[in-house]
Amino acid sequence: MRSILFTAALATTFASLATAHTVLTTVFVNGVNQGDGTCIRMSKNPDRATFPIEGINNANMACGLEGANPVAFTCPAPAGSTLTFAFREWADEPTKGAGPIDPSHIGSIAIYLKQVSNIATSSPSGGGWFKIYSSGYDSSSKQWSAKKLIADKGLLSFSLPSGLPTGYYLARSEILAIHDVSGSGPQFFVNCAQLFVSGSTSGTLSIPSDKQVSIPGYLKSSDPGLTYNVYESNPGSKPYTVVGPAPFRPGGPGPSTAAKQTDGVIPAGCIxxxxxxxxxxxxxxxxxxxxxxxxxxxxxxxxxxxxxxxxxxxxxxxxxxxxxxxxxxxxxxxxxxxxxxxxxxxxxxxxxxSAPVPGRVPGVGTAPGVEEPVTPTPTPVEEGGDDYESGEGSGEGEEEEEEDEDEEVDVPVPTTRGAVVVTTPVPTTFVTRPAATTDAGAPVTTAPPAQGGGKKKGCKKGTKNYRRRLGENQGR
Ligand SMILES: [Cu+2]
Incomplete structure (x- = not known):
């Protein structure tokens, strides 16, 4: 048996040398590591798991390659809690390469939620998605969110809105790389985490129609966020617009104790x-x-x-x-x-x-049930006809920003206690799983082919393009 496993391990190692982009591997709830891969839908194919979704109308835009396949466990997360998503360029090695993603990637990060009636069988694609977090170009630090992600060792924190009703949710991470839009096209890196959110209310969340989207279907290839030329445009003078709807963050009193998770529970006898x-x-x-x-x-x-x-x-x-x-x-x-x-x-x-956590888990310490202070944009709390929002107390954090303000709309500032440093022993060797033989979610290609025609979707190439285009642009 052991010889078989080691053979498989070698095969996997070589397979994974092909190329890598980024993948969501791990979720933390209020700073607690739920375990690598736990509650996360990712492709079982180590050679494809970090790849972008091909085509904005691909059903895999919802939860990624093989994202319609449920995983056994669903992580409990109180409404208002701080979640941290860990991304890796190499799925099983958080510190290999640049950590979360090759630095050639430039673009935005967004988090969406979708409430589902059945976490195992409800389809991720289709309506019901809303954005709770969005980060594009931060003009104060002059940093694209992908760069910040590298600086943060691949750890991205955000809070769940405190007004989420109790229920099962898919939390969707969307990293959009636009460093090669005119070549291989925009790259969407998408995964989903399965969550059981305990809130203060039950039932179905009422989402304003302008903030609810269908995935796929929420994008047009002409969207400014997909055509923005990061080499010609100065994000300081021409603001970058993160794709998708404005965030929707219902406020509320936070979790109550009555909520009981029945599906996807980690068994008590799990040793x-x-x-x-x-x-x-x-x-x-x-x-x-x-x-x-x-x-x-x-x-x-x-x-x-x-x-x-x-x-x-x-x-x-x-x-x-x-x-x-x-x-x-x-x-x-x-x-x-x-x-x-x-x-x-x-x-x-x-x-x-699990793999060692590569750095400080940011943002942990925000009190559960309390929305983070909203950065100083005096926005109208109410827009007509949304009884859900109007029914919720303070209005704080309910409507954070309009769509075209893409700088960190949802800043997980560690306002209270300091961030937790998590260290775990580094295993010296380990056996990786056998390589998958099939690729169940063969993507529909609508994006233009990569310039070089190779497997690589233009990531490292983007750096070269950067130099080349700078030269070209000087002549214009
Ligand atoms: Cu890439």
Whole structure:
């Protein structure tokens, strides 16, 4: 068995050398790491997981490649809580390359939500999406959001609106790279996290019609945010408009205690987790035969761990092997036939089952249920006919900005306590999962072909284009 796994590991390693862009791998709730891959829909194909969606009308624009496939776990997150999304250029190595994304990428970041009636079966594509966070070009720091993401080690914090009703939501990350719009076209990097939000109300969220969009379908190729020339335009003088609707952030009192998650719950008997897979305790044993049966059970679970592991990694599988299966094998060999030892106890630590967190988790410490202070834009709180907003208290944070103000509309400022520094031991080696053989979500291509005709969608090329275009532009 081990030789098979190591062979697969080698294959995966070579496959993943092809190219990389960026992928959402990890979600933190109020600073607590939920585990690499946990609650996150990402392609199982390590060679494609970091790739952009091809074509703005592709159904994969909703939750990314294979984004219609649910994952087993749904992370609980109170309304008003601070979420942190971790992005990686190399799905299982947060510090490889530039960290989250190659610096050639220039563009915006947005977060959308969609309330769904069934987290496993509701379609991510279609209506019901609304934007809660958007960041384009920050004129004060003169920084595009992708650059800021690199500076923040791939960790992006934002808060959930406090007025979300209790229910299941898909949280969609959208990184848009426009460094090569005239060549390979805009690149959309999209993933979704499955959330159970506990709020103070129940039922369906009422979204103003101008802030609700259908994905795909919310973009036109002529949208200013998709045609903006980052090399000709000075974002300081010609503001960049983040694509999509204006953010909608319903205010409210925050979570109540009554909300109960029933779907996607991490099982109580989970003694080790890798992404959306859980280990359960092996059967009791009291003689040699039973000991080897327990060993078999352990190794069978290990197989499932590796086959289920998404490109974000299989560190938890390695922990399961070393701290559980190898230990049982040793016990069976040595005549220690009463077990399992440490029955029902957690195996390893959560930190060991995920990649090390590469930096400070920003924004943690914002009190749950409190909307962040809105940066000084006196915006009208009410626009006609939206009874939801008018029914909610202070108006604070409800309507943050108009669409064309794209600088960090939703600044997760660590106003109170300092950010948490999370460190975890660095595994020296690990076995990655076998490479997937199929690519279920073959994208529909509507974008123009890459200039070089290669696999790469113009990322590094963008840097070269930058120089070339600067030269061209000087002649105009
Ligand atoms: Cu790219």
């Amino acid at each position: 080790l987790k890798n992404a959306n897979w859980c280990a359960k305790e092996v059967p009791d044993y009291a003689n040699e035969n039973e000991c080897w049966k327990a060993s078999d059970d352990c190794w069978a679970q290990l197989d499932k761990c590796y086959t289920s592991a998404p490109p974000s990694g299989s560190r938890g599988c390695k922990v399961w092997q070393e701290k559980k299966c190898d230990v049982i094998v040793e016990a069976c060999r040595s005549g220690d036939w009463k077990g399992p030892r440490n029955k029902g106890q957690k195996v390893g630590t959560d930190g060991e089952s």
